[in-house]
Amino acid sequence: MKVENTSHHFLVRDLEYAYSGNFRLQVPHLVIDRGQSLGISGPNGCGKSTLLRLLAFLETPQAGSIELVQAAGGDTKRLHHRITLLLQDHYLLKRSVFENVAYGLRVRGDRENLRDRVFRALQDSGLDPERFAGRKWHELSGGEARRVSLAARLILKPEALLLDEPVANIDRESALLIKDVINTLKERDNMTMIISSHDQTWLAGVTDSIIQMRDGKITGLLYENSLQGPWHPDIDGLWAMDIQDAGKIYASKPPAPYSRGILDPANIIIATREQADLSAQNLLRGTVESMEQIHYTDSISVKVKTGTTHFACTVTHHAAENLHIFPGKTVWLIFKASSIIWE
Amino acid sequence: MGYLLEGVQQGIGLLFSGNIETWSAIAVSLQASLLSITAALIIGAPAGFVLGYYEFPGRRQIRAVFDTLLALPTVVVGLVVYGFVSSRGPLGHMELLFTVSGIVVAQTILILPIVISLTASAIESLDMRLGNTLITLGASRRQIVLTSLYEAKIAVLTAAVTAYGRAISEVGVSMMIGGNIKWHTRTITTAIALESGKGNFAMGIALGLVLLTIAFTVNASLIILKKMSK
Numbered sequence: 304m305k306v307e308n309t310s311h312h313f314l315v316r317d318l319e320y321a322y323s324g325n326f327r328l329q330v331p332h333l334v335i336d337r338g339q340s341l342g343i344s345g346p347n348g349c350g351k352s353t354l355l356r357l358l359a360f361l362e363t364p365q366a367g368s369i370e371l372v373q374a375a376g377g378d379t380k381r382l383h384h385r386i387t388l389l390l391q392d393h394y395l396l397k398r399s400v401f402e403n404v405a406y407g408l409r410v411r412g413d414r415e416n417l418r419d420r421v422f423r424a425l426q427d428s429g430l431d432p433e434r435f436a437g438r439k440w441h442e443l444s445g446g447e448a449r450r451v452s453l454a455a456r457l458i459l460k461p462e463a464l465l466l467d468e469p470v471a472n473i474d475r476e477s478a479l480l481i482k483d484v485i486n487t488l489k490e491r492d493n494m495t496m497i498i499s500s501h502d503q504t505w506l507a508g509v510t511d512s513i514i515q516m517r518d519g520k521i522t523g524l525l526y527e528n529s530l531q532g533p534w535h536p537d538i539d540g541l542w543a544m545d546i547q548d549a550g551k552i553y554a555s556k557p558p559a560p561y562s563r564g565i566l567d568p569a570n571i572i573i574a575t576r577e578q579a580d581l582s583a584q585n586l587l588r589g590t591v592e593s594m595e596q597i598h599y600t601d602s603i604s605v606k607v608k609t610g611t612t613h614f615a616c617t618v619t620h621h622a623a624e625n626l627h628i629f630p631g632k633t634v635w636l637i638f639k640a641s642s643i644i645w646e
Numbered sequence: 647m648g649y650l651l652e653g654v655q656q657g658i659g660l661l662f663s664g665n666i667e668t669w670s671a672i673a674v675s676l677q678a679s680l681l682s683i684t685a686a687l688i689i690g691a692p693a694g695f696v697l698g699y700y701e702f703p704g705r706r707q708i709r710a711v712f713d714t715l716l717a718l719p720t721v722v723v724g725l726v727v728y729g730f731v732s733s734r735g736p737l738g739h740m741e742l743l744f745t746v747s748g749i750v751v752a753q754t755i756l757i758l759p760i761v762i763s764l765t766a767s768a769i770e771s772l773d774m775r776l777g778n779t780l781i782t783l784g785a786s787r788r789q790i791v792l793t794s795l796y797e798a799k800i801a802v803l804t805a806a807v808t809a810y811g812r813a814i815s816e817v818g819v820s821m822m823i824g825g826n827i828k829w830h831t832r833t834i835t836t837a838i839a840l841e842s843g844k845g846n847f848a849m850g851i852a853l854g855l856v857l858l859t860i861a862f863t864v865n866a867s868l869i870i871l872k873k874m875s876k
Contacts, residue, residue: 359782361778381784383782383783384784388782389782390778390779390782392775393775393779394773394775394779396776396793397797406785406793407783407784410785410786411784455783456782456783459783459784
């Protein structure tokens with residue numbers, strides 16, 4: 304058995320896939336780690352779904368390769384028993400909700416505690432088992448049907464769960480529930496997740512990092528800063544959130560005290576000296592923790608630790624050179640209160 | 647008109663009095679048609695799945711051939727099978743001529759195109775997303791075939807009912823391959839043809855009524871199944 308770096312889960316090399324003449328997906332290099340939660344964002348038709356279908360081994364690459372790395376001591380189950388994809392156009396079998404959720408286990412010949420497991424999967428997907436298990440496939444709303452499809456995959460406890468636009472065209476309640484489900488799975492089961500969405504804000508709430516795609520290519524790696532609050536009113540009509548051991552972050556008025564603020568890494572300026580007389584309201588002192596080249600761009604992602612919070616910032620090669628920043632260096636992060644946008 | 651009514655009365659009488667000759671023909675008909683529909687489904691449903699599910703060179707042409715064979719004349723099937731199973735034919739040693747097994751073989755050939763063609767249409771009209779959904783849930787190739795046929799169960803059942811209707815009502819094959827031998831290979835249809843030729847109208851009507859009842863029962867059960875699966 305070949306064991307490479309066991310923390311790697313998917314290894315993509317020189318991947319190419321073309322169809323209908325003028326669309327071509329090209330991914331020269333992509334590594335997804337075990338337990339990582341990766342977002343894929345980009346406009347319609349950029350190749351998100353195609354990349355997910357390739358990663359789910361539904362399509363065969365025309366060139367290059369995708370390798371699903373075995374865990375050390377991992378068994379050699381069939382590929383489609385190790386990973387699963389929730390298709391954007393999800394589909395329910397013409398049978399009851401219970402049978403839809405149980406299907407994957409039945410085809411594996413795994414019938415142990417079937418009822419309990421189906422009920423738990425429904426519960427995990429935010430559906431009351433008593434109410435929903437007996438319903439027919441056509442007795443569900445769009446959001447409920449999507450959650451049944453999700454439950455049918457959660458019950459399989461896959462190594463990797465791939466979700467293609469899981470919250471497109473569904474009600475807000477379902478979107479929030481699916482977000483909670485994903486976050487629970489991440490923490491509880493350490494499952495690798497690859498999730499595509501055109502809704503970057505939603506995606507940032509469920510993933511560790513986001514790759515951006517355009518015209519079949521990965522154009523960048525996007526880290527976002529998520530500021531969970533609670534927010535309280537502060538001076539000058541601004542609202543503030545306390546960060547342990549590092550002071551406060553100021554923002555404009557949030558829709559609610561527990562609203563999540565999003566701070567684009569590109570909106571943070573890194574300075575190596577404390578600046579006085581700033582028009583920006585936020586000035587935080589921190590230490591550079593890591594720096595990473597963002598694939599296929601001339602940008603560098605810099606992770607800065609301030610108190611107990613991490614910030615991702617993006618700087619150009621040129622700026623990084625001028626600032627002489629390196630891991631361990633003390634820096635100041637500067638950004639406007641208005642740079643924080645609300646989810 | 648009185649003559650017709652008298653025939654119906656006598657026919658019903660024959661059925662309820664348990665006329666052995668009448669019931670023998672009914673038994674042979676049911677035996678042959680049930681065996682041939684079973685064989686046709688075992689061969690035809692997977693073949694229809696392949697034709698409806700996969701894209702491969704020549705698929706359209708094969709579909710067109712089976713669509714044409716839907717209207718296969720029974721006497722042509724009878725003739726061809728006769729050629730094969732008669733004592734001088736290549737399969738003569740199997741001694742299928744003038745046996746119920748021979749009728750089953752010929753009826754299976756007759757209705758196979760119906761099962762294949764209608765199953766292929768049923769699979770083609772399934773949702774495109776079904777196949778990928780089953781793959782992502784971990785179904786094997788065999789499980790995909792079975793689940794797809796199950797998803798299309800109403801259309802597949804309709805194919806089966808249509809095919810069965812053709813098998814039980816055909817005369818040509820039963821006459822040519824079975825030979826209409828009393829107590830052995832005489833079926834409902836060959837008996838009707840013979841008895842009405844002989845002027846024995848009552849038995850013809852009795853058997854005709856049975857044939858209609860079978861057709862009605864099969865179709866009614868399909869309608870009930872359709873309702874139940876809603």
